[in-house]
Amino acid sequence: MAEDARWAVITGASSGIGAELARVFAARGYFLVITARRHERLEALAEEIQGAHDIPVEVMALDLEDREAPQDLVEMLRDRGIQVHTLVNNAGFGLRGSFATMPFERQIAMIDLNVTALTALCRLVLPGMLERGRGGILNVASTAAFQAGPHMAVYYATKAYVLSLSEALHEEARPRGVTVTALCPGPTETEFSATADVEHAKLFTQGAMSAAEVARIGIDGYEAGRAIVVAGASNRLGALGAKLLPRAVIRKIAGSLQRGEVTKPAGEANEDA
Numbered sequence: 377m378a379e380d381a382r383w384a385v386i387t388g389a390s391s392g393i394g395a396e397l398a399r400v401f402a403a404r405g406y407f408l409v410i411t412a413r414r415h416e417r418l419e420a421l422a423e424e425i426q427g428a429h430d431i432p433v434e435v436m437a438l439d440l441e442d443r444e445a446p447q448d449l450v451e452m453l454r455d456r457g458i459q460v461h462t463l464v465n466n467a468g469f470g471l472r473g474s475f476a477t478m479p480f481e482r483q484i485a486m487i488d489l490n491v492t493a494l495t496a497l498c499r500l501v502l503p504g505m506l507e508r509g510r511g512g513i514l515n516v517a518s519t520a521a522f523q524a525g526p527h528m529a530v531y532y533a534t535k536a537y538v539l540s541l542s543e544a545l546h547e548e549a550r551p552r553g554v555t556v557t558a559l560c561p562g563p564t565e566t567e568f569s570a571t572a573d574v575e576h577a578k579l580f581t582q583g584a585m586s587a588a589e590v591a592r593i594g595i596d597g598y599e600a601g602r603a604i605v606v607a608g609a610s611n612r613l614g615a616l617g618a619k620l621l622p623r624a625v626i627r628k629i630a631g632s633l634q635r636g637e638v639t640k641p642a643g644e645a646n647e648d649a
């Protein structure tokens with residue numbers, strides 16, 4: 377395999393932002409490894425991308441809530457002789473509802489996916505990137521990272537972790553030629569809102585960006601070596617507000633934006649995710 381091939385490994389590529397990230401990376405000449413749980417969706421995307429671009433696309437179906445999965449993924453890559461140029465930690469989900477009554481297992485599963493798997497993958501691939509002095513990591517955080525989120529407490533906390541980790545790794549890796557970027561989308565049209573049951577929350581009924589636009593902005597920022605990329609002007613304004621306003625005010629605003637009809641009992645929305 378060519379030494380200078382740029383392989384991008386994208387988690388959560390079976391829908392939404394992840395699928396669009398795969399399309400944009402492919403259009404920019406990266407070779408792809410796409411992963412998620414829904415194998416058929418990944419196969420269909422691989423076929424579509426290979427029909428449009430002359431690049432290899434490898435499919436690996438994995439459940440990243442499983443503690444062994446990041447190691448399994450890295451071993452599969454090694455077996456196939458794939459050196460990771462770009463890791464995209466995009467897989468994630470949210471849940472809306474009361475912290476005290478939401479099913480405990482779903483809350484822990486959210487931390488396992490949004491935090492633990494993302495951290496493990498960064499830890500597994502970063503040493504190779506640093507050794508080679510090239511490549512980088514694009515972690516999908518959220519504008520939720522900038523403040524506490526009443527009614528989505530654990531989700532917002534996981535994204536604050538992703539942002540903090542990414543910023544720290546950015547500083548550690550940059551002097552050695554490796555980029556780490558946190559992409560912070562606001563409301564985006566994907567399956568996320570149905571899974572999290574936020575379709576009727578004020579935050580989403582006020583309008584959402586397209587996943588394609590978020591992906592393009594994220595990859596532009598990653599390729600430019602930026603630490604934090606907030607997608608879209610109104611989201612950048614919101615992030616600035618979170619910086620300037622007192623925390624007590626900003627968390628109340630965040631909580632009010634999560635209000636709206638809850639259509640499913642807390643946590644059930646995710647059972648088919």
Ligand SMILES: NC(=O)c1ccc[n+]([C@@H]2O[C@H](COP(=O)([O-])OP(=O)(O)OC[C@H]3O[C@@H](n4cnc5c(N)ncnc54)[C@H](OP(=O)(O)O)[C@@H]3O)[C@@H](O)[C@H]2O)c1
Pocket residue numbers: 387388389390391392393394411412413414415417438439440441466467468469470489516517518519560561562563564565566567568569571649
């Ligand atoms: N949409 C928004 O408004 C928004 C805003 C800010 C940030 N984000 C973040 O953007 C990222 C992508 O979400 P999205 O909006 O594109 O939502 P989405 O359409 O629901 O996509 C989520 C992806 O994660 C994968 N995934 C879920 N659970 C998984 C598991 N246990 N193991 C492996 N893969 C799993 C899903 O694939 P399978 O179901 O096939 O496994 C899917 O490909 C998430 O980190 C989310 O928090 C989204």
